[in-house]
Amino acid sequence: MEEFYKLLEKHIEGLNYKFQEKFSIKQLLYNDIILVLQGLSGDPQLKFWVKKNFKLIKIGDQSVVYEIKSNHPVVTHENLYTKIKECHRRVGHHGRGKTWIEVKDQYGWVPLDTIKLFISQCDICSNRKTFPKPAAGLAPVTYAINTSSAQTIKKSPYEVVFGQKPRCDIEMWQVLSDQGILNEDELPLDFIDLLNECDNATSVVEVAISSDATKSPASQVQSLQTTANLYLPTAPSPAVHISPRTKKRRRARLFSNDQVTYIDKDEATDTEDATLVTNHTQIRAEAEVSYMANIAKRQKLFNHVVHQNEYKVGDLVGLKIDKVDRTNVTPRVLPCKIISVQVASNDMDTYQLCTTTAILFSRFQVLDLLNLSKCNVRDLRDVDSTTLPTMTFIQACKAYVSAGLITPTEACNCNGKCSTKKCRCRAAKVQCGTKCHSSKTKPCSNV
Secondary structure, three states: OOOHHHHHHHHHHHHHHHHOOOOOOOHHHHHHHHHOOOOOOHHHHHHHHHHOOOEEEEEOOOEEEEOOHHHEEEOHHHHHHHHHHHHHHHOOOOHHHHHHHHHHHHOOOHHHHHHHHHHHHHHHHHHHHHHOOOOOOHHHHHHHHOOOOOOOOOOOOOHHHHOOOOOOOHHHHHHHHOOOOOOOOOOHHHHHHEEEEEEHHHHHHHHHHHOOOOOOOHHHHHHHOOOOOOOOOOOOOOOOOOOOOHHHHHHHOOOOOOOOOOOOOOOOOOOOOOOOOOOOHHHHHHHHHHHHHHHHHHHHHHHHHHHHHHOOOEEEEEOOOHHHHOOOOOEEEEEEEEEEEEOOOOOEEEEEOOOOOOEEOOOEEHHHHEEEOOOOOOHOOOHHHHHOOEEOOOHHHHHHHHHHHOOOOOOOOOOOOOOOOOOOOHHHHOOOOOOOOOOOOOOOOOO
């Protein structure tokens, strides 16, 4: 903490003298702001700045300064470290961006530079930055990823894209890169012959494995070693200048093993129903089967989790009240009790709920409910649902507020700034909510 404030003071000293005092609000200035907002003291220049940027909110017996722009409480200079630390831990040390968003959602008058200074002093974030980037050995790692078989599709990314296994390793491509060969037309003759030999060696190895399947493991290993010694290639020699005609012939031989059916332009009218058959078709079909199997597995796990959270008749649950359905005094959760369970054909049970005042018209699934079994709501446990009327969800929320300790307030429909007691909300000493004056274009001062 001491190091953070040392860096912060050094940063403030480097600013223009006009912004040094108001960069972060210290406790003495905070007390002066309260006095100005209460109309007790203050010079004209300070009054203008305070009334432009701050407002005073009464919370119990304590007066709290809020920033008008963000509508959040102001953090003093002495509490900056504590508040930023809470938000940074809440987002899981996930960097400056998420910490800044969390701070803006909770507090006001916290500069972005203080977030940067705090993260620079965070031990966990600093240890995360000490690992060097693998720039030197990145090519072999990328090649290993592209040639490794994926568990979901049972194929490597190279096979999915090109329809075949790689014909050479990363060392051969490194030799070509060192020679400055970038285009296919510049491939050396012996390298093309080498790729063809690799294909022949692969086919011979597969035949040897299938023919030696009945032999003992020792004889199979000896046979594979003999085959590998015969057909494994060596490093390619430097490039040789050849004619374009020879290049075309070599490239045709290189790609002669691809299973592709080409259609002549002159015979296109007679073969309109012919299709282009490649290795990609089979690989994509296999990948689709593996993908669908993976989806079925995940769906099974999801259904298992859903069944673990199943409720029974008499359990207490809660329903989240959406922000657009709340006013300035409405709670966020509506406590309910399960009165009936209906089993659906898709294994997703639906529940009929009731509150202390009504039975909800709609049925809800397990994903819509919050577990309130540990809450002590005795009135809801003892309620008799047979005598309750049926209501919609919004009507039940209004009835729950009317029956509680919170005094309900009707939404105002003012056309002005809600600055006088003609506004229902201001007369009831509450702030305007989301249901108030939805069609008004002027800014509301009672927020």
